[in-house]
Structures are given as C-alpha cells and as structure tokens.
Amino acid sequence: MDIHQTEEEQVEQIKKIWQEYGNAIITGLVLGLGGFIAYGYYNQNKLAEEMTTSDGYQQVLELAGEGDESFQNKGNEFIKANPESNYAGLTALALAKDSAEHKDWAQVEKYLNTAIEKTNDKGIKALATLRLAKVQVQTEQYDAAIATLSATLPESYKASIEEIKGDAYLKQGNQDKARAAYQAAIDASGQAGNPVLQMKLDDLAETVVLTK
Template identity: 40%
Template sequence: MEIYSTEEQQEEAIKSFFKENGLQILVGAALGVAGFTGWNFYVDSQIEAQESASVEFDQFLKVAGAESAQADVVNSELSKFVEAHGETGYGIFANLVAAKKSVEAGELTVAETRLQAAVNATTETSLKGLVNTRLARVQVALEKYDAALETLSLVTAPAYEARVAEIKGDALVAQGKESEARQAYQLAADKGGLEGNTILKMKLQDLALSTNVAS
C-alpha cells in the first residue's frame, strides 16, 4: 500500500479499499469453493450484511460529520451501529470517527475506549498501525506515558516509523527523559518525519536549546 503523508489520507485509502474490494473478495471466495454445502448461503448472507453496513455507515458519517454534531449523539449512534454491524470492517471506522469527535470534545477517556475497540477489531497490520498511533497520542494526552510507549511498540508497519518515533519522543519529553526524546525525534526526522511537519522541527530545536542552556 502506498505510503501517505497524513493519517487522514491513510484512513481514507484503507476505507476506500475496503469499500471497493470487500464484496469482491467475498464473491471471489464463493466462486472458488462453490461446491461446499452451505457456503453459498454463508457468503450471500455476508454480502448482504456488508451492503447493509455500507449504507448505514454512510448515514453514520453524515450524522458524525455535521458541524453541530455533539459527541454524546455521535457515541449514541455509534453504539447502535456497532451493535448491528460490529463484526464488519465498518465498525472499526465508525469507532475511529467517534474517537475523533470525542477528542474534539475533550473526552479523551472515551476516545481511548473507542480506539481500543477499533484495535481489538482488526488484525490488518496497516490499519492496526493507524489506530495504535492515534491511541498512543490520546494516551500521552491522558499522561499515560508508559501505556503509550507500550502501544507504540505494537506498531510494526514501516509506513508509521516516523510517526511512532515522534509520539515516542513526546512521551519521553513528558517523562523528563530529554536525551532519549531527542534521539526519538531525530529518528522521526531521519525517517522522513520533517516533510510537511514544522512541529517536529520545533521539537528538535527546543530540545537542542534546552541542552545548550543546561550545559
């Protein structure tokens, strides 16, 4: 999968792939093993479930994307959606949307719960990396620094190396480990993290300045 420069682009790419290929994958599987008893019925039911989930997911996005949408309303709609379609891939993205709304509302604990639910619902490496980096950011904001570092250790997709290193640096700075944080930020820069990211450059400069002052 192509490496994208922002989380939003990565999320949209994964979401688009799922929407465009999810049904085709099921149909292909059906054609490949059509002779097995009961398999056609199973696949038909899965296709129907995916189609229904797709329609309701689009409706959920309209509710969540409205400027006037409140976090509690979004979470209420999410609960209904997950109850009906939690076993489909759309349940993962619904949790991501709800988590974003919760962060915007300052409800970080709720966001952490939503992101953890999304992590637990997928085994796909790239998607898991996307969710875990967001989860780690929320954990840093909640001052759960050790938990954030543990979450980051679970991200294995190369596309997230720069982002993981930067968030790790944030956690280490908060813990007062400036030398280790500087190494993490430098790794993020070496992995291409400075591209379009002036904040990372400022973090490196601030640590360099504090080191010079201390010396």
C-alpha cells in the same frame, strides 16, 4: 485401450467402464457443480452483507455533529451489531473524534481501544494506535503511551511512532531518549528537512546548551 481393438470392442469397453464408474462420475460432477453454485451464492451473500453494512455505516456518520447523543448511541449500536466488520473499527474512530471534540478523553481512549480490537485492517489499527498514544501523552500517561507504541505496526508508520515516543520521553524529562527518538523519526521519514521534527530536535539541542 488397445489400438488394434475394433470399434465394437471399443464401444463395449466404454459401456463396461460406464456401468462400473458412471455413478461415481455423475456424483463427482454434481458435487463439483453444486460446490461452484454454492461458492457463487456465498459470494453474492457476502457482497450483499457488505453493502448493507456499508449503508449502515454511512447512516451512522450522517448523525455526526448534530450535537445530541444520537450519533454516540447509533454508533455504539452499530459496533455491537457488526463486531467482526472493519466498519466497526471506522465507526469507533469516528466516535473517538466526536468525544475528543467534547474533550471527553476517557471516552476517546475507550473508542480507540475498540477500534484497535475490532478491526483486522492494519491501516485502521495503526491509525487508532497512534491516536491513542497521542491522547495518552496529552493526558500525561507517558509510560502507557510508550507501551501502546510497542505494538507491531507497519514499517511505514515508524516515523510517526518515533515522534510520539520522543514527545513522551521529553515530557518525562528524558532528553537523551527524546533526542534519539526524534532523530529516528527523521531517519525513518526520509526527509531530513521535515520542519516539525527538525524544530523539535533543534529546540531540544538548544535546551541542552542552555542547561550547561
């Protein structure tokens, strides 16, 4: 706008601009405000849904240890009703623990696989993967355990991954791979004095000496 214009000319210019673009400006403001309100409404709804899901999860957990099928039934119903929630993964972990207490290993595997599939949380997924591999070693599914541990997991779980691999290799009679896995676990843990891992490695070394 020319600085030499009079106030009247400036006012007339503003009126002309408003007549030409006023509707578009108002529309933009309305849409922007509407979007802001809608975003706030969406967030409130999401928060309400999360709280409802959390309450449902707590109600399911309260049934654990009652000694009947109510926990299993309610847990499965909760997972079906909330398949996209990380609470579904946590519920599957709890159901797996309950099944393990009853030594129902087939159910344990099923629930751990469910936990892996349902959750987007890397920690929950890693925990379920490690537990599944341990169960597979316990049930003599050594190749399956090693395959399970080939999944991409956070680096912080490397020590646990290598230790379980070592257990699987040792059960298969592959002492060289077991030794390498245990050493990798010690290296990854950053604790050269880790008593459990060191004991496994030492026991393996003694076995090798005795067989010579």
